[in-house]
Amino acid sequence: MSAAADLPGRVETVPAPASDWLALAERGLRAAVEVPAALVVVAEVVILFVGIVARALGHPIIWSDELASILFLWLAMLGSVVAIQRGEHMRLTFVVGQFSPRVQAWCETLAVGTMFVFLVLLLHAAYDYTDDQSFVETPALGWSGTVRALAVPVGFVAALLSCSLRLARHRIADLAGATLVLAAIAGLLALGAPVLTAMGDWSLLVFFVGLLGLGILAGVPIAFAFALATSAYLLTVTSTPLTIVVGRMDEGMSSLILLAVPLFVLLGQLVDATGMARVMVAFLAALLGHVKAGMSYVLLGAMLLVSGISGSKTADMAAVAPVLFPEMRRRGMKDGELLSLLAASGAMSETIPPSIVLIAIASVTGVSIAALFTAGILPALVLALVLGVVARYRAGREEDATPVPRAPVSVMGRTLLVALPALLLPFLIRTAVVEGVATATEVSTIGIAYSLLLGLLIYRGGLSWAAVRPMLARTASLSGAILFIVGAASAMAWALTQSGFSHDLARAMAAVPGGKTGFLLISVIAFIVLGSLLEGIPAIVLFGPLLFPIAQQFGIHEVHYAIVVILAMGLGLFAPPFGLCYYAACIIGDVPPEAGMRRIWIYLGSLFIGLLVLTFVPWFSIGFL
Known part of the structure; x- marks a missing residue:
């Protein structure tokens, strides 16, 4: 999701005194x-x-x-x-x-x-x-x-x-x-x-x-x-x-496929409440925490893993940041660097299934959701590698020079054993969809049942009855915000189409210089801007039905185009000063927005270069279809 739906950064008012009846x-x-x-x-x-x-x-x-x-x-x-x-x-x-x-x-x-x-x-x-x-x-x-x-x-x-x-x-x-x-x-x-x-x-x-x-x-x-x-x-x-x-x-x-949105939002909250995210992060920290930029690698790896569960970027960041940020601060990393890496990792993992944006793009364009789930993994890994290189370069400037001892093999083994049931969840979700056991809508219920089972039998103490109603109400709220904007954008898209705007846009895009290459470049730029200004889901609902047929006319594979579009929107979504999820990252990390305004651009710039590689090398998106 795009996860901007989760953004709580509303403007505070100075309310008038309220009576008891109000x-x-x-x-x-x-x-x-x-x-x-x-x-x-x-x-x-x-x-x-x-x-x-x-x-x-x-x-x-x-x-x-x-x-x-x-x-x-x-x-x-x-x-x-x-x-x-x-x-x-x-x-x-x-x-x-x-x-x-x-x-x-x-x-x-x-x-x-x-x-x-x-x-x-x-x-x-x-x-x-x-x-x-x-x-x-x-x-x-x-x-x-x-x-x-x-x-x-x-x-x-x-x-x-x-x-x-x-x-x-x-x-x-x-x-x-x-x-x-x-x-x-x-x-x-x-x-x-x-x-x-x-x-x-x-x-x-x-x-x-x-x-x-x-x-x-x-x-x-x-x-x-x-x-x-x-x-x-x-x-x-x-x-x-x-x-x-x-x-x-x-x-x-x-659209029934959008029913996956509330169910994956609930799944993300369960993963956090049961402690599954915590044990996954603990294993990654034991494995990589001692190397240069090790905790940055842990954050990137944790975002990849958790993104394969919740489908919501804000839920992913909320599960990872509170666990990792205290230790990263203790090692000398500045708040601005932490914020920048967290936001960039959110943009990096936009295509990890079951991303809510993947589900939304499938519902409005008719692209196979199973194909998108398969195609989204490798591009995210490529961008994670790019961010890892930048993180290592930045580590020498940001982290304390005091070496961190390697965790004993016994500690690695113990944390792996504890985390293994949680680590299996992303693979369970993807396998259930690809093998046809459940649809993209249904598979989240398997994840919910699995998470409840782990929470009750293995990771005890993280889930309580007192937390159930707030969790369900939060699921309804975030889902309603996402679905209402999809509905409003659908009505707006219909009005624009009836006005003839879609045909004018199609002619303008089809006439862009450079043919297929020019169309891909202008699509990347356009969706970075749209992601920043509108957020991912409304941008997809508004422009997906218009632009995907044009991409097909240029001979661009629909799955490849979907991956490129989603990653471009992710860049815009996390780019200050307008990207909504950048401010969500600020709130989750308890870091003021200005702390990352200068530092984040090296991360976003590297992601943009990685996106260009993915754009013009379709194999990364469709090589395993």
């Missing part, structure tokens, strides 16, 4: 949403795992996927509400963070107000869409489509209530100012509708560059900025009903 209402609403969301997460795991077992026994359950799909939309909508309540929707806060606390508070009011306006605007359309779905009947269960589609208006109502309670904590002056700005924008669009309509495709710049860009820079969650810009475009210059937006969001969020 705090009570917030707690009650939060429980009313979090508990059902957590139960749906559990239900999805159980349904898919039982389906795997039943199929293995020769008695497949024909309705399991159908029920999982119905519950999935409920999980996406309830999870997005939890993300609103927790402030965990993806957003760009770098620009707003440069302002005074007073201005930041006003921008926060504007952001919440924008979400409120979008929800009010589409609430009636959501009910109309649900009514339309009443004529649909599910083939296996025979249920009305209303059972599934009702998740959308219910989610919108709960989100509206959540936004209302958040707005009630803001200053009256901030509320008035935000209302005035939003009303002015709406009035200008209404008055300028004839002019914008006459502009034809040039009006896209007003909505999807101007309006969208202002929203993102002001700290509006990216998903809501996408959806509101799309809705404003359709209302102003077309006669298309807003039920189309709701329908496209539903379609974008409902």
Whole structure:
């Protein structure tokens, strides 16, 4: 994932004093949403795992996927509400963070107000869409489509209530100012509708560059900025009903392969809670900790291993950094160097299966997920080697010259024995998919069951009942943030396609000088920028369906192009000053952002050189297909 969905770096406000009833209402609403969301997460795991077992026994359950799909939309909508309540929707806060606390508070009011306006605007359309779905009947269960589609208006109502309670904590002056700005924008669009309509495709710049860009820079969650810009475009210059937006969001969020997102997020949390990540890191430290740049190698190796479990970059960093950073600091490494290496390792491991971005790109482009899982490993190893060379060069400048004794063979053997069950998990996940035992969606449930078994029988004491509900609620929140942005980006992509933008883009890209080479270069540059500004998943959803057919016209293998695109986005995602995951790394490592602003470029530069090698040597991506 891309893991920017996990980024907690929201802008803090200076709330007005809240009465007891407001705090009570917030707690009650939060429980009313979090508990059902957590139960749906559990239900999805159980349904898919039982389906795997039943199929293995020769008695497949024909309705399991159908029920999982119905519950999935409920999980996406309830999870997005939890993300609103927790402030965990993806957003760009770098620009707003440069302002005074007073201005930041006003921008926060504007952001919440924008979400409120979008929800009010589409609430009636959501009910109309649900009514339309009443004529649909599910083939296996025979249920009305209303059972599934009702998740959308219910989610919108709960989100509206959540936004209302958040707005009630803001200053009256901030509320008035935000209302005035939003009303002015709406009035200008209404008055300028004839002019914008006459502009034809040039009006896209007003909505999807101007309006969208202002929203993102002001700290509006990216998903809501996408959806509101799309809705404003359709209302102003077309006669298309807003039920189309709701329908496209539903379609974008409902691809069953995306069910792997919440399940792998949960798996990543289990790996951390059970102590599996800790024992893997301990083994690598015993094996490599004594060599020059040894702890840097351990960090790179740990990211490769953990990335093969969680699928979320932020979850990977959160599992590795707290274990390694204290010892690396003790050996003399500066915070800026630690931060730079951690962020670069996140970009390096973007293609390690089961990366959430791999799953997303498969869902929107139709590329084989099994092929992507096979193709993603070697490119990540190549980039790990590149970073290892840089880390060794930097080690002489950063680490304490005092030699670290080699761990005794007995210690290596003991840590290997303890870590071996955990080390088998990434290989179990990949083998289950490649051998056809489970789909990319189902395989995470095998990992969850395996992790629970290890946590209860081997790595005891790391997992407690008290941690279960917060873990499930966190899974719902992060998943809802990811899935809602996929839905919003899907609606935006549809609007851009209907406007003819896709055909114009195809012609421009096809005419790029240099043919295949030129197309690959411009794709790398474009997705580095998109990864930095938009985050990986929305960039893929928006531009993947447009650019993959062009790549095929140039004779570029779709799997190779997918790997190149994902790695390019990873570079942008971790590149300051806009890369969202760079700030996630700062928060996880407890390092101020400015500490790594200068040091990180040697790492990102080496990754860029490695990416160019991977781009023009397709064998690294498709040699083992």
